[in-house]
Amino acid sequence: MAQLKAGYLFPEIARIRNAHLEKNPDAKIISLGIGDTTEPIPKPITDGMVAAAAALGTKEGYSAKGGYGPEAGQMELRKTIAEKLYKGTPITYEDVFASDGSKCDISRMLQMFGSGRKIAVQDPSYPAYVDSSVIMGHSTGFNDAVKQYENITYMPCGAENDFFPDLSAAKSAELIFFCSPNNPTGAAATRAQLTELVNQALESGSIIIYDAAYSAFVGNPDCPKTIYEIPGAEKCAIETCSFSKYAGFTGLRLGWTVFPEALKFSDGSSVRQDWTRMMGTSFNGASTVAQGAGLACLTDAGLAAMGDMVAFYKENAAILKRTWEEMGYKVYGGTDAPYVWVSFEGRDSWEVFTEILDKTDIVTTPGAGFGPAGNGYVRCSAFGSRENINEAARRLKESFSK
Numbered sequence: 055m056a057q058l059k060a061g062y063l064f065p066e067i068a069r070i071r072n073a074h075l076e077k078n079p080d081a082k083i084i085s086l087g088i089g090d091t092t093e094p095i096p097k098p099i100t101d102g103m104v105a106a107a108a109a110l111g112t113k114e115g116y117s118a119k120g121g122y123g124p125e126a127g128q129m130e131l132r133k134t135i136a137e138k139l140y141k142g143t144p145i146t147y148e149d150v151f152a153s154d155g156s157k158c159d160i161s162r163m164l165q166m167f168g169s170g171r172k173i174a175v176q177d178p179s180y181p182a183y184v185d186s187s188v189i190m191g192h193s194t195g196f197n198d199a200v201k202q203y204e205n206i207t208y209m210p211c212g213a214e215n216d217f218f219p220d221l222s223a224a225k226s227a228e229l230i231f232f233c234s235p236n237n238p239t240g241a242a243a244t245r246a247q248l249t250e251l252v253n254q255a256l257e258s259g260s261i262i263i264y265d266a267a268y269s270a271f272v273g274n275p276d277c278p279k280t281i282y283e284i285p286g287a288e289k290c291a292i293e294t295c296s297f298s299k300y301a302g303f304t305g306l307r308l309g310w311t312v313f314p315e316a317l318k319f320s321d322g323s324s325v326r327q328d329w330t331r332m333m334g335t336s337f338n339g340a341s342t343v344a345q346g347a348g349l350a351c352l353t354d355a356g357l358a359a360m361g362d363m364v365a366f367y368k369e370n371a372a373i374l375k376r377t378w379e380e381m382g383y384k385v386y387g388g389t390d391a392p393y394v395w396v397s398f399e400g401r402d403s404w405e406v407f408t409e410i411l412d413k414t415d416i417v418t419t420p421g422a423g424f425g426p427a428g429n430g431y432v433r434c435s436a437f438g439s440r441e442n443i444n445e446a447a448r449r450l451k452e453s454f455s456k
């Protein structure tokens with residue numbers, strides 16, 4: 055804990071936003087900062103959630119699903135996730151473990167693998183990978199000169215390599231975190247790129263922890279929605295995913311992680327079996343009500359509603375991307391992801407973040423908060439009401455046009 059630098063990125067940004075509000079009490083802040091959803095959960099899904107909650111008030115409902123549930127989640131939910139989201143892949147329902155979300159699973163996974171592992175991450179990446187690794191004792195300290203934690207391999211992803219890293223740096227890594235579409239750059243990896251990743255992991259014996267939290271935003275047919283579309287991935291990859299960004303469950307909490315049966319440690323023992331043991335010890339099952347809502351997400355009406363919600367946020371992303379481009383900036387992402395990654399050509403990203411906040415009352419996220427290679431960029435989240443996104447576009451044009 056003592057090795058960690060400052061606070062977790064998003065609480066830190068919230069603190070700066072609150073300080074700005076204290077100084078400027080009339081400011082009408084628009085948040086394009088933390089990637090939190092804004093649109094209400096669609097009715098076919100809340101109907102499922104309400105029914106699950108109401109059932110807990112009946113004798114039959116309570117005896118069926120009240121009390122502690124299975125740590126891996128209700129069988130019906132696991133089966134439906136496997137059937138609807140992993141069809142055509144080697145994944146079965148026994149590989150799917152429902153949980154209270156991906157962030158929590160990432161932390162539990164690092165706990166399970168034990169301290170001192172060699173870890174590789176995309177740079178920039180979702181801060182929970184590095185911070186949880188440091189908390190679990192995988193690092194030996196922070197190197198101020200390079201702004202990186204020791205014993206963690208940072209694989210730079212920038213415009214110069216089309217946001218796909220040189221994987222050779224991760225050859226000796228035991229665990230490789232890989233997020234596609236990536237938070238924060240918005241880059242979605244192609245089939246060829248993921249094949250390269252899987253083949254290297256198979257060869258070097260690394261385990262990939264693939265974060266698919268934004269896979270529903272992928273529109274490009276050349277970019278897989280799950281890593282298990284790549285042959286051999288079931289032997290080297292764990293995949294974590296979540297209803298948070300698909301259905302507005304950021305507060306409700308429901309996600310899942312896939313541990314394929316074929317994934318083994320080098321001594322032949324089962325990774326899935328360890329995860330079962332881990333969850334049995336540290337988790338008591340996702341909330342019954344959230345699981346009822348999750349099942350409703352996977353009905354035809356639920357899937358259609360989630361599709362509409364994703365399309366709405368993607369349109370927001372398109373508006374933001376177009377705005378920055380029209381203003382003369384180089385912009386990445388925003389097509390297969392709800393994040394727009396704006397280049398400020400090497401300028402200090404905290405300084406740009408502060409300037410945007412001061413001039414427009416808009417909260418963004420400084421790229422450096424996601425790793426040293428994120429410096430020079432800011433991330434704009436497309437989660438927002440259409441009114442706020444349009445207003446943000448207007449304010450940005452007013453103050454930041456080149």
Ligand SMILES: Cc1ncc(COP(=O)(O)O)c(C=O)c1O
Nearest residue numbers: 155156157180237267296298309
């Ligand atoms: C890449 C990535 N993974 C995981 C999460 C967390 O998901 P959950 O809400 O399921 O914990 C987020 C949330 O922003 C994310 O950006």
